[in-house]
Amino acid sequence: MDKFVIRGGRPLRGTVKISGAKNASLALMPATLLASGKYELRNTPDLRDVSTMARLLQTMGVTLERNGDSLLVNTFRVNKFEAPYEHVKKMRASIYVLGPLIARYGRAKVSLPGGCAWGPRPVDLHLEGLRKLGAKIELERGYIIAKARHLKGARISFKISSVGATGNILMAAVLAKGTTRIENAAVEPEITNLAEFLVSMGAKIDGIGTNVLEVEGSDALHLANIDTIPDRIEAGTMLVAAALCGGKIKIEQCNPLHLSAVIARLEDAGAKIKTGETSIEIQAPKEIKPVDVSTAIYPGFPTDMQAQWIALMTVAKGSSTVTDTIYFDRFNHVPELVRLGADIEMNENMAVIRGVKKLKGAKVMSTDLRASAALIVAALRAQGETEVLRVYHLDRGYEAIEKKLQGLGAEIRREKGEEF
Ligand code: UD1
Numbered sequence: 001m002d003k004f005v006i007r008g009g010r011p012l013r014g015t016v017k018i019s020g021a022k023n024a025s026l027a028l029m030p031a032t033l034l035a036s037g038k039y040e041l042r043n044t045p046d047l048r049d050v051s052t053m054a055r056l057l058q059t060m061g062v063t064l065e066r067n068g069d070s071l072l073v074n075t076f077r078v079n080k081f082e083a084p085y086e087h088v089k090k091m092r093a094s095i096y097v098l099g100p101l102i103a104r105y106g107r108a109k110v111s112l113p114g115g116c117a118w119g120p121r122p123v124d125l126h127l128e129g130l131r132k133l134g135a136k137i138e139l140e141r142g143y144i145i146a147k148a149r150h151l152k153g154a155r156i157s158f159k160i161s162s163v164g165a166t167g168n169i170l171m172a173a174v175l176a177k178g179t180t181r182i183e184n185a186a187v188e189p190e191i192t193n194l195a196e197f198l199v200s201m202g203a204k205i206d207g208i209g210t211n212v213l214e215v216e217g218s219d220a221l222h223l224a225n226i227d228t229i230p231d232r233i234e235a236g237t238m239l240v241a242a243a244l245c246g247g248k249i250k251i252e253q254c255n256p257l258h259l260s261a262v263i264a265r266l267e268d269a270g271a272k273i274k275t276g277e278t279s280i281e282i283q284a285p286k287e288i289k290p291v292d293v294s295t296a297i298y299p300g301f302p303t304d305m306q307a308q309w310i311a312l313m314t315v316a317k318g319s320s321t322v323t324d325t326i327y328f329d330r331f332n333h334v335p336e337l338v339r340l341g342a343d344i345e346m347n348e349n350m351a352v353i354r355g356v357k358k359l360k361g362a363k364v365m366s367t368d369l370r371a372s373a374a375l376i377v378a379a380l381r382a383q384g385e386t387e388v389l390r391v392y393h394l395d396r397g398y399e400a401i402e403k404k405l406q407g408l409g410a411e412i413r414r415e416k417g418e419e420f
Helices: 022-034 048-059 092-105 124-132 163-173 189-200 232-245 256-268 303-313 333-339 369-381 401-407
Strands: 002-007 012-017 038-042 063-067 070-074 107-111 136-140 143-147 155-157 179-183 204-206 212-216 247-252 272-275 279-283 319-323 343-347 350-354 363-365 385-389 411-416
Touching: 002 369, 012 232, 012 401, 022 038, 022 048, 022 070, 022 092, 022 163, 022 189, 048 063, 048 070, 048 092, 092 107, 092 124, 092 143, 092 163, 124 136, 124 155, 124 163, 163 179, 163 189, 163 212, 189 204, 232 247, 232 256, 232 279, 232 303, 232 369, 256 272, 256 279, 303 319, 303 333, 303 350, 303 369, 333 343, 333 363, 333 369, 369 385, 369 401, 401 411
Parallel strands: 012 247, 155 179, 363 385
Antiparallel strands: 002 385, 002 411, 038 070, 063 070, 107 143, 136 143, 179 212, 204 212, 247 279, 272 279, 319 350, 343 350
C-alpha cells in the first residue's frame, strides 16, 4: 500500500489544472446503459473509482477505452444485469446502475452497499422511488432484486435531498411511460451534468438545476457525447491547500460558480480571491481567521470539503466550529489531525477547533477519501516530515494529486508504505 511522504512548510505557487468531476463521471458512465452504441465521455478523470465503475460495466458486457481525457464507452453488447458485491463493496456509487438497468432491461440484481467508513448510508430513497415507478423490489441474501415490465411515471417527493437517489430515479424515469415529477431533487452540479447528458440523449426533462424535475418518459434514447464538469471538490481542496501553506496559486479548468460557498468562506478566512470564467486565483491570508462552517446541500458548503476545512482551521488565529449536517459521523480525520498537533474536540456532529501556532509532522493514516485530503493539506503546512499511510483512499478521487502539488512547489513523494 502506497504512502505519501511530505515535508511541510513550503508556500504553494503556480498554476494547476483541475480534472473532471469524479461524482459526475460515476453518474454519466452508468447512464450509457440507457441506449445501445458508442459514447464519448469527455474530461473523464483517471481515478480508481472510475476504474471500479468501468470494471463493473465490463462485467455487464460494456467495453470501455481511454483516449486521452475521453472515455469511449460501447454498450452494444450488454448481456448481464448484475452488480456483484465484489464491486459494490469497493464503491457505493455502483448503485447507480440500478435505475438504468431496470428502465432499459426490466431487471437488475445489485448488491446492497452496506455501511461505509464513517457510518450508515442507506439506499431506502433509491428503492422507494423505484417502487413508486412500479418496480417490484425484493431484498435477498444481500442483493436488491428489481423487476418491472414497464416503469410508469409517478410523483416522487424525497424526504431528504439525495444526490444518488435523484440520479438513479432520473435515469429510470427517462424511459418510464408518462410523467415523473421528482420533488426535493438534488441540485448538485453533478446531477445537472447528468440531466444535460440525458437531454442530449433525447430525454425530456424540465426544471434542470432546480429541486423539482419533471420528466416526460421516452420510448427510447439515442447516443450522445458529453463534457464532464470540472471537479469542484478537487478545486476546493487545492484552494484550501494554498490558503494553508501561504503563497499564491491559480487553478484553471474549473467552474467558480460551483464553488461560491467555499470561496466566500475562504475570503472570510482572509484569503484574497479573483475569479475568471474558468479560473480562480487565491492569495493566501497572512493570518488565517477562524470561520465557522456548517455543511449543507448545494449551493451550501459541501460535506466533501468539511475535512479539508477543519485542517485549515487547525492553524487559524482563534476558535471555530465545523458542523456536518449531512453525515453526522464523518470525522475520522479528527484524531489523525490531533496526531499532527491540532486541538480539536468533538461535540456530536460539531468539531470545536482551537487554532494552534504550528502543526508538526507525524505518521498518520488515511481512513477515507476526504479524510485523506485533509491529512495531505495539513501535512503540507506541518513542520518537518509527515507520512500519510494508505493513500489508496485518496487515489479513489484525486487524479495525480502528488504531481499536481509538486507542480505547485510542494515537497511530496509517493513511496511503498509499511503497515502500522
Ligand atoms: C453523493 C456524493 C458524495 C457526497 C454526497 C453528499 C457521489 C458518488 N457521491 O453521495 O461524495 O458526500 O453526495 O453531497 O456523488 N440518504 C438516505 N437514504 C438514501 C440516500 C441518502 O437517508 O436512500 C441520506 C444520506 O444518509 C445522507 C443524505 O441522504 O445523510 C445525502 O446523501 P446523498 O446525497 O444520497 O449522498 P450520495 O449520493 O451517497
